Amino acid sequence: MLKTDVLIIGGGLAGLAAAKALEGKKDYIIAERENRPGGLAATVKKGGFHFDYSGHLLHLRWPRTSKLILDALAGNCRRIKRDARIYAHKSWTPYPFQANLSGMPAKVKAECVSGFLKAYNTGETGPGDGSEVFSRWTRRVFGGGISRHFMLPYNAKLWQYPLERLTTEWCAPFVPMPRPEEVIEGAYGKKSEGLGYNTVFHYPKRGGIGALANALAMKSGGLRLGLQVESVNIKEGVANVRHFGPIHFKRLINTSPLNDFVAMTEDAPAAVKRAAARLRHNTVYVLNLGARGVRQDMHWGYFPGPEFPFYRAGLASNFSKELTPDGCASFYIELATAGAALDLASAETAVIKGLKACGLLQRASQVVEKLWLKIPCAYVIYNRERAEALPVINAWLKSKKTQSIGRYGAWKYSFMEESVKEGLEAAARLMK
Ligand SMILES: Cc1cc2nc3c(=O)[nH]c(=O)nc-3n(C[C@H](O)[C@H](O)[C@H](O)COP(=O)(O)OP(=O)(O)OC[C@H]3O[C@@H](n4cnc5c(N)ncnc54)[C@H](O)[C@@H]3O)c2cc1C
Structure with a gap:
């Protein structure tokens, strides 16, 4: 019978970071269903090419996690200045659209700038509390032109969810908010380069983004690949693994998608299961x-x-x-x-x-x-149902001393460094 103090479901960056902090201090097992570590931050080789699960760039913003990531990569990393653009109206213009309208046709520029100034002059362009729906928020903050030519069509395509129901709690770190002078200069004068969360980024020199997870995995004594957790009973401290059998644990850290985790947890109350069933993703x-x-x-x-x-x-x-x-x-x-x-x-x-x-x-x-x-589960949908469901699920998790972390475990729009941070924090809470 396999026994451990801490069972971590998932060997993506959140699980690997938790393991790194537990290494040598507490007995743990990571059960990872795939035959490779890294979750979404993995790289697949084919025909001499290294392909990631789309662009996975390191946006480093916190000293402790930046150091952990750069140390793990041990020199296999490059710092790169962003060159991102938007293609609209048969022209390229630099990102972010709202601060770099220079490449757009004159009519589009005029509509965007005047719409922005009109919105700004209402004095009601504050960021909001996150409960406002995207379609209203973008018109209030950016005005009609920027919304019509970029914010609405782009976000409709990305989220695949009605923008009249998508809430805006996720926007603050990801949607750059220029000042009026920046919008005007970006349209008629100089390129605005310093806006947004990813003006510079880091990326491995060799091996694709999977190099990071591979480096962390090499130092993890408890990583077990090919173990898919099929059901969990938190009260009994047992997880059942496909074609393998039970793993007994004292404490649990989950990094698999929250809706799946609740659905496979036998002793989750009906109200929690109902809440989790309301979570949506694209x-x-x-x-x-x-x-x-x-x-x-x-x-x-x-x-x-x-x-x-x-x-x-x-x-x-x-x-x-x-x-x-x-x-x-x-x-x-x-x-x-x-x-x-x-x-x-x-x-x-x-x-x-x-x-x-x-x-x-x-x-x-x-x-x-x-x-x-x-x-399959890429961007979690921010809507009223999510705002209502998460407090119910989180209160139950807390009462069971179970942590659910990472982009999908915590059911949020986050990035790799944040998953690493949450892994370290979850391990620290366990060792208190
Ligand atoms: C399209 C896209 C682009 C992105 N681009 C960036 C970017 O440029 N920069 C950035 O910082 N972030 C980016 N991200 C976000 C980044 O991928 C995540 O924040 C991060 O990789 C999540 O790590 P995680 O460990 O929380 O979750 P995951 O990577 O999802 O890891 C969870 C692990 O759990 C395993 N698992 C699930 N269920 C089970 C089970 N039942 N039993 C056992 N194992 C299980 C999975 O196989 C997986 O390995 C992007 C995300 C997407 C979707």
Whole structure:
């Protein structure tokens, strides 16, 4: 019978960071269902290319976690200045749209700037408390033009959820808020470069983003791959693992999606199960392409227009030349659905057409490799149901001394460093 003090469900960055903090101090097991560590921060090799689960860039903002990540990468890391753009009205303009309208046609610029100033002059452009719905929030904060030409179509494509019901708690760290002078200068004068959470980022020199998880996993004595937890009983301290049997634990850290975790927990009360069943998410399909003869130095672009099936497309080979064979480039192209399966063949044709239309690709024959990767639970939906469900679920977790952390365990829009931070914090709470 397998026994441990701490069972960690999931060997993504949150689980691996918790393990790192427990190493040598407490007995633990990470049960990871895949045969590789890293969760979404993993890299798949195909035909000489390294493909990530879409662009996974390190946005480092906290000293302790930055140090942990950079130490783990041990010099295998590069600091890169962002070159992100938006393609709209058949033109490129720098990101963020609201502060860099210079590339847009004169009529669009005028509509966006005057709409922004009109909204600003109402004196009601504060960030709000997060409960306001996105469609109203964006018009109030950015005005009609910026909303119509970018915020509404882009976010509708990304979230695949009605923007009249999407709430805005997630916006503060991710949506840059320029001042009026920045909007005007960005439209008629200089490029605004310092806005947004990712003006510079870090990325491994070799091995793709999976290099980070691999480095953490190498030092983890308790990582067990290929163990899928199928059911949990917190009161009895037992998790049942597929084709393996029970693991007995004293304390539990979950990093698997919160809705799945509650559903598989036998002793979760009915009210908690009902709350978890109300949580929603979208699904993202990433088409990775390897191509020859691509001459483009940007990192990624956003595509609000309905003529493009994807909301974002990036050039991973511009983060690191080591990701591709010599003379090749690699793209990641992200398409979202509300959960429905995507027809991959027709999506692929539409993607190539889109890449040609915006000039990222000249001919379909340039493509020499491809790999579709599916992220079934990609962006959790912020809505009234989430705001009502989380307090119910979290109160129950607290009463059971169980921690559910990470992007999906905590059911939030967060990034890799935050998962690492939550892993360290969860381990520290356990050792108190
Ligand atoms: C499209 C997209 C782009 C992103 N881009 C960035 C970016 O540029 N920068 C950034 O910082 N972040 C980015 N992120 C977010 C980043 O991927 C996450 O914040 C981070 O990787 C989450 O780590 P985690 O450990 O919390 O969760 P996960 O990576 O989801 O790890 C959870 C682990 O649990 C395992 N698991 C699940 N169920 C079970 C079970 N029943 N039994 C055993 N194991 C189980 C899974 O296999 C997985 O390995 C992006 C996310 C998406 C969707």
